[in-house]
Amino acid sequence: MTVETHGFQTEAKQLLHLMIHSLYSNREIFLRELISNASDAADKLRFEALADASLYDNDSDLRIRIDLNPDDGIVTIHDNGVGMSKEEVVENLGTIAKSGTSQFLQGLSGDQKKDAQLIGQFGVGFYSAFIVADKVVVETRRAGAAADQAVRWTCEGEAEYTIEDIEKQDRGTTITLYLKDDALEFASELRVRSIVKKYSDHIGIPVALRKRADEQDKDSDEPTYDYDTINNATALWTRPRSEIKDDEYQEFYKHICHDFVTPLAWSHNRVEGKLDYTSLLYVPGHAPVDLYNREVSRGLKLYIQRTFIMDDASQFLPSYLRFIRGVLDSNDLPLNVSREILQHSPAVDSIRSALVKRILDMLEKMAKESSDDYRTFWREFGAVLKEGPAEDFANKERIAGLFRFVTTKTEGDEATDSLADYVSRMKDGQEKIYFLVADNLTSARNSAYLEAFRKNDIEVLLLTDRLDEWTIAHVAEFEGKELKDITKGELEESLFADTEDKADKNDSSSTEAIEKISNLLKDKVESVRETRRLTDSPACLVYAEDALSPHMRKMMEAAGQKMPVDKPVLEINASHPLVRQLGSESDEQRSAELTGLLYDQAVLSAGEQLENPALFVKRLNQLLFEGAA
Incomplete structure (x- = not known):
């Protein structure tokens, strides 16, 4: 041998x-x-x-x-x-x-x-x-x-x-x-x-x-x-719910998932009628390290009339719910079921739709009744759930209702506020939900774009996850309120009409500043106008409503796509000393230096990279030197 x-x-x-x-x-x-x-x-x-x-x-x-x-x-x-x-x-x-x-x-x-x-x-x-x-x-x-x-x-x-x-x-x-x-x-x-x-x-x-x-x-x-x-x-899912203890549900989860962490929630349901099936669905207590590996098979354990068919029946769950684990036992699918049959079966579509609703019910209940567990869920799986509005149009508002955000009124840096929380705190006359996209929370909280919102006590969602802007684009509105990027378009005049601490109405410096900047930056900006957004900063870049933001453009370019660059509008704060100085400056070279400095500051505030950082440093040092002198 x-x-x-x-x-x-x-x-x-x-x-x-x-x-x-x-x-x-x-x-x-x-x-x-x-x-x-x-x-x-x-x-x-x-x-x-x-x-x-x-x-x-x-x-x-x-x-x-x-x-x-x-x-x-x-x-x-x-x-x-x-x-x-x-x-x-x-x-x-x-x-x-x-x-x-x-x-x-x-x-x-x-x-x-x-x-x-x-x-x-x-x-x-x-x-x-x-x-x-x-x-x-x-x-x-x-x-x-x-x-x-x-x-x-x-x-x-x-x-x-x-x-x-x-x-x-x-x-x-x-x-x-x-x-x-x-x-x-x-x-x-x-x-x-x-x-x-x-x-x-x-x-x-x-x-x-x-x-x-x-x-x-x-x-x-x-x-x-x-x-x-x-x-x-006896297979646990075949027993009545009233006979099963919580610790039995928990141990069954650990058995089928080879996991050691107690699940956050579960839903056990028997459906009889047009379709006959039993489902036992779990929300895990932690994300696997390969959650974002698309080559990994995921899905429910599928049984047909209590006979095991396959481990990862992904056809019954959309991709954005791929973290869900559990068992599905159906009497309405053929025993010789194949993945091809699953992909083209009306029964599969009906069961899938029902399971999605049950999972969303389970998550909504967790969010309402167990905030600590839901915070854990959001930390572990929130980024995956954000794929939902793009994939599941029928349920996009329910999915959006499960999102959690950091806002300008959030205490701490953990995402705890829902869109419903935001809507409940909206000011009288406010018709839009405002958001700001940034690379990180520090940049977001210190953004110049927030100045007018803080002065007018208007809350803003701070979006720092790489998927956030893409996700929000598929949500568009919530409870009838449009979601608006504060770096795009013009702001509601009724809410921001008194934002500016305007200079003397007869002061022509702002008009002269706009004319000078427009001429000097005609190749870089679409136009120049006075702003309602700023109270302390001198200038900011504003993009068209349908234009790609710098954040989204960087993401697309990182994915290898060549993206067109839309010219932004430069908004200036007419009451800022730098703008006033520019308006009254008679030296053309000096005007060009100040305009370049103003534009570069706006570029940095928008989260974009400077074309010539060395020139920006030179101009800034010159301005500091003159101030010291």
Whole structure:
């Protein structure tokens, strides 16, 4: 019999090292992870047997069995699920076959609690066996394969593993753990029973523990054993809500998602009528590190008449809700369902629409009844939810109502205010919701564009996320109130008519300043006019209502698109000393210097880059020198 020795993939080797040397804070999770994997193997066999019933090999009674040998410190877990071929063993047990591996390893911190959460989050629960075991042996035979096509995988450390061909009479997988000296408690029947009840009571197939039979064969020296089912063995989503406790919902989430963090909320619903289906939807407590990796499959676990079909049925959720986890069990889809059928089924569209409404209901309820949980949700998933208005036009206002913002009246820098909060605080006569886009909160809070708004006590949304402006463009209005960028167009005269501390009405300096600036900047600006926006600053750039903002143009250019540059309007504060000086200046060279300085300041205030920073510094230094003199 040939024994092959293989080295672990680098990432798997690092993970094994962590398991063996670092993680001891919650060691019992190894059993939950191995039972979850066994349950998944049973689900996969059910699905494959839809097309080939011979895979059951006259044994369709799917189960998980646990044998304990406390004297020798051995725990053995058997399942008669789909099993693995030799190639699958190498792929699944020799590598971390999961996208986002590099981010995962970068996230490992040495903090036992946090690292344990990452391990579950990335679905690499098999490796948790090494938290309690010095040696792990896996014997497996793929359903449909011959008895002599089974494989034994053995690992006693973190450097390498061996694989050999063996004979195995039954399909499925057997995992044998040789416990460490300080982990012998996990060979105790009482301890294992309590772990299974705590973590795996909801598994949809029996988990049975071997025990001595009540009646022994008197003619045999060998003890005889029975198996005692120690879990409920009923799929949790099929039970009435009134019979399910919160901790059962939480443990079921951790089982299906391989997560260690309690979910923020869940919704369990049975629909009967034109469509017949059950959904159990969860909002996770934290975002996975690969949330923005578009190559990662996401979606609900799909069951048809309680038969597992697929892990990531993304057709039932729009992309902006890709963080939702859970189970969908339908009676209205064909058992031989394929992704092509899912993409072209009216039933799928109806279920999808209903699930979206239920998820939005769940988020609205969380926002209303549990503000702390909703703040956590917004920190973790707010950026993904912002994709919603562009993708889901029918629900765009409901989605927008879930957004949270920092405003000029927000205490602190955390986004806590909704659009409804803003509308409730609007001044009499105010018909628009105002917002400002900036690179960061510091720039936003100190922007010259806010001067008139502060003087008139008008609140402004401060948008600093890279998606914000794009998202707002798809919202357009909320509760009948238009959303307006304060750097574009003209302001409502009724709200800002008295903003300017105007100079003497007969003073011609502002008119002369406008004429000079218009002539000197005719290639750079569309026009020059007096402003209602400014009280302290001398000038600002204002863009047309339909023009791209500097922020959006930078985003598009960063994506490789060549964007046209729209000439802005330069608005000047006629009461500012620099503008007055420019209006009365008779020296043409001096006028050009002051105009250039005025324009460059406006460019900086708009968040754009100067064409010639060195010239700006020279002009500024000259002005400072003259002032000092």
